[in-house]
Amino acid sequence: MIIPELGPPKENIIVKANNLVKEFEGRRVLDNVSFEVKKGEVLVIMGGSGCGKSTTLRILIGLEKADEGNVWLFNENITAYDDKQFDAIRKRFGVLFQSGALFNSMTVGENVSLPLHQHTELDENVIQIIMRMKLEMVGLTGFEHLKPAEISGGMKKRVGLARAIALDPELVFYDEPSAGLDPVMSAVIDELILDLKKKMNITSVVVTHHMDSAFKIADKMVMLYQGRVLAYGTPDEIRNSDDPVVQQFISGSADGPIPYRTSRDLYLQTLAGIAEERIDTR
Amino acid sequence: MTNIRLPSILDPVAIIGKKFLDIIKLIGGVGLLLSDTFFWGIIAPLTGKFPDRKSIEKQLIDEGVNSVPIVGLLSFTVGLILAMQTSFNLEKLGAATYFPALVAVATVRELGPLISSIIISGRVGASIAAELGTMVVAEEIDALRSMSLHPVRFLVIPRVIALFIMLPCLAMLANVASIAGAFVFGASTLDMSFASFKQMAFEYMTDTDVWTGLLKAAVFSFLISGISCYNGLTVTGGAEGVGRATTRSVVFSIFAIIIADGIFTAVFYYLLKL
Ligand SMILES: Nc1ncnc2c1ncn2[C@@H]1O[C@H](COP(=O)(O)OP(=O)(O)OP(=O)(O)O)[C@@H](O)[C@H]1O
Numbered sequence: 346m347i348i349p350e351l352g353p354p355k356e357n358i359i360v361k362a363n364n365l366v367k368e369f370e371g372r373r374v375l376d377n378v379s380f381e382v383k384k385g386e387v388l389v390i391m392g393g394s395g396c397g398k399s400t401t402l403r404i405l406i407g408l409e410k411a412d413e414g415n416v417w418l419f420n421e422n423i424t425a426y427d428d429k430q431f432d433a434i435r436k437r438f439g440v441l442f443q444s445g446a447l448f449n450s451m452t453v454g455e456n457v458s459l460p461l462h463q464h465t466e467l468d469e470n471v472i473q474i475i476m477r478m479k480l481e482m483v484g485l486t487g488f489e490h491l492k493p494a495e496i497s498g499g500m501k502k503r504v505g506l507a508r509a510i511a512l513d514p515e516l517v518f519y520d521e522p523s524a525g526l527d528p529v530m531s532a533v534i535d536e537l538i539l540d541l542k543k544k545m546n547i548t549s550v551v552v553t554h555h556m557d558s559a560f561k562i563a564d565k566m567v568m569l570y571q572g573r574v575l576a577y578g579t580p581d582e583i584r585n586s587d588d589p590v591v592q593q594f595i596s597g598s599a600d601g602p603i604p605y606r607t608s609r610d611l612y613l614q615t616l617a618g619i620a621e622e623r624i625d626t627r
Numbered sequence: 628m629t630n631i632r633l634p635s636i637l638d639p640v641a642i643i644g645k646k647f648l649d650i651i652k653l654i655g656g657v658g659l660l661l662s663d664t665f666f667w668g669i670i671a672p673l674t675g676k677f678p679d680r681k682s683i684e685k686q687l688i689d690e691g692v693n694s695v696p697i698v699g700l701l702s703f704t705v706g707l708i709l710a711m712q713t714s715f716n717l718e719k720l721g722a723a724t725y726f727p728a729l730v731a732v733a734t735v736r737e738l739g740p741l742i743s744s745i746i747i748s749g750r751v752g753a754s755i756a757a758e759l760g761t762m763v764v765a766e767e768i769d770a771l772r773s774m775s776l777h778p779v780r781f782l783v784i785p786r787v788i789a790l791f792i793m794l795p796c797l798a799m800l801a802n803v804a805s806i807a808g809a810f811v812f813g814a815s816t817l818d819m820s821f822a823s824f825k826q827m828a829f830e831y832m833t834d835t836d837v838w839t840g841l842l843k844a845a846v847f848s849f850l851i852s853g854i855s856c857y858n859g860l861t862v863t864g865g866a867e868g869v870g871r872a873t874t875r876s877v878v879f880s881i882f883a884i885i886i887a888d889g890i891f892t893a894v895f896y897y898l899l900k901l
C-alpha cells in the first residue's frame with residue numbers, strides 16, 4: 346500500500362489527511378491515519394464498529410480537532426481553523442450524517458431549503474423548485490410538507506442527503522449512507538453517488554461497512570482497524586490483499602483473526618488505553 | 628495497574644472541590660456563551676446579519692405566552708396566601724386593614740419577579756436544555772455547524788431575546804395577579820371595597836418599587852436562558868446526558884436567581900437607598 350507523502354497536497358487533491366492522531370480521555374482512537382482523495386474520486390472509509398470512521402470524518406469537516414497531524418481541504422490547511430475561518434469552505438461541501446440529523450422543528454422541505462435560504466440570494470420560487478428537484482433525486486417527491494418525526498429512518502437519511510447536496514457542493518461526505526436502508530434504496534444511493542461523480546465531477550468521501558456498495562462505488566479505499574490504516578488502495582488492491590483481517594472483513598466471515606468476543610479484561614484495558622499490544626494480526 | 632483506592636477521610640474535601648470547579652466551569656461557560664450571544668444579537672445586526680424574526684416570534688409564544696396561565700394562577704394564589712398571613716398577623720396589632728399595602732410592596736419589590744422567574748426556570752429553562760440537548764445527541768448541532776450556520780445565532784439568540792422580552796412582562800403579570808389575589812381575600816372576608824383596597828395598596832407603593840422589580844426580572848432572564856442554553860449545548864452521553872442537563876439547568880438557574888436577588892437587594896436598598 347502506498348501511503349501519501351507528508352506535506353501539502355499536490356494539485357488535484359481535494360482532501361488530504363496526514364498522520365491524524367486523536368485521543369479521547371487518554372484512549373487512542375486514531376493512530377497515524379493518512380490518505381488523500383483526487384478531484385472526482387470516491388474514497389470509501391471502511392472498518393468495524395468503533396474503529397474511528399466517524400471520528401475521521403468529523404476531523405475532516407472540522408467538527409473535531411485532531412491532536413496531531415494535518416488536514417487539507419481544497420488545498421487549504423484547515424487543521425487549526427475555527428468555525429469562522431471554516432465558514433467559506435463549509436459552503437463548498439455537503440455532509441450526510443449517520444442519523445440524518447434533520448431539524449425536527451422544520452418540515453422536510455424546510456430542512457432541504459435551509460442552506461439555500463441562508464447562503465444564497467435566490468428567489469423563493471427558485472428555492473422551492475431546487476428543493477423539489479433535490480427531493481426527487483432521492484426518491485421523495487411530495488414529502489416536503491411532512492415533519493421528520495412522520496417519516497422512517499431510511500427516509501430521514503435520504504432527506505439528509507438531499508439537504509447535503511442542496512447547494513451543489515464540490516465535495517460530499519457521507520457517514521454510512523446505506524445503513525438502515527433496504528437493498529433497493531441503498532442501491533439507489535450508490536447510483537446517486539456515482540451519478541454525482543460522473544455528471545458533475547463531485548468528489549465523495551463515504552464511510553461504510555457495507556462491502557458490496559463499497560466495492561461498487563470506490564475508486565480508492567481506506568480500511569481502518571483499531572484506529573490504524575490497515576489497508577489503503579484501489580478496490581482491486583484491497584480485494585487481492587493477503588492480510589487476513591482484510592480478507593475476513595471483505596468476506597464477512599465469523600472465523601478469522603478479528604476477535605468477535607474479546608475477554609472482559611482485554612476490553613477494559615483497551616478502554617484504559619494501556620493495551621499496548623494490540624491483537625496480533627499476523 | 629488497577630486503580631482501586633480506599634475511601635479516605637479527605638474524600639468530602641475532594642467532592643466539594645470538584646463541585647466548586649464545576650461551578651467555576653459553568654460560570655465561565657455561560658459567560659462565554661452570553662458574550663457570543665451579545666456579538667450575534669447586537670454587533671452582527673449592525674453589519675446586516677439579523678437574527679431570524681420567525682424563530683424569535685416562535686420563542687416569544689413558547690416561552691412567554693404559553694407561560695401566562697401558570698404564572699398568573701400561581702401568583703394569584705401566592706397573593707391570596709400572603710394576604711391571609713399578613714392580615715391575620717396585623718390584626719393582633721389592630722391594623723388588619725393595612726395588609727394591602729404590605730402585600731403590594733412585597734409583591735412588586737420581591738415576590739412577583741422572584742416567583743415568575745422561578746416558575747420560568749422550571750418551565751422554560753428545562754425545556755430549553757432538553758431541546759438543545761436532544762439536538763446535540765441527534766447530531767443536529769453538528770449539522771448546523773457543517774452548513775456554516777452558527778448555533779448561537781440560530782438557536783441561542785432567539786431564546787435569549789424572547790425571554791428578555793417576556794420575563795419582565797410575566798413579572799408584571801405576576802404583580803397584578805398577586806395583588807388581585809389579595810383583593811379577593813379582602814373583598815370576601817373583610818368586606819373591603821375596591822376603592823379602599825386600591826387606596827391602601829397604592830399609598831405606600833412607589834414607581835421605584837415597580838421598576839427595580841422588573842429590572843431584576845430582565846437580569847434573571849439572562850441567567851435562565853444563559854445557563855439553560857449552555858447546559859443543553861454541552862450535553863454528552865445520550866439520553867441520560869439530556870436528563871442530567873435538564874436537572875442542572877433548573878437547579879443552577881434557581882440558585883443563580885436567588886444569589887443575584889440577594890445582591891440586587893443589597894445594592895438597591897442599602898447602597899443606592901432606592
Ligand atoms: N466524544 C467522544 N468522547 C469519547 N470517546 C469517543 C467520542 N467520540 C468517539 N469516541 C470513541 O471513539 C471510538 C471511535 O468512534 P467512532 O464513532 O469514530 O466509530 P465508528 O467507526 O464511526 O463506529 P460505527 O461504525 O459504530 O459508527 C469509539 O470507541 C468511541 O467510543
Ligand SMILES: [Mg+2]
Binds near residue numbers: 399400443520
Ligand atoms: Mg460511525
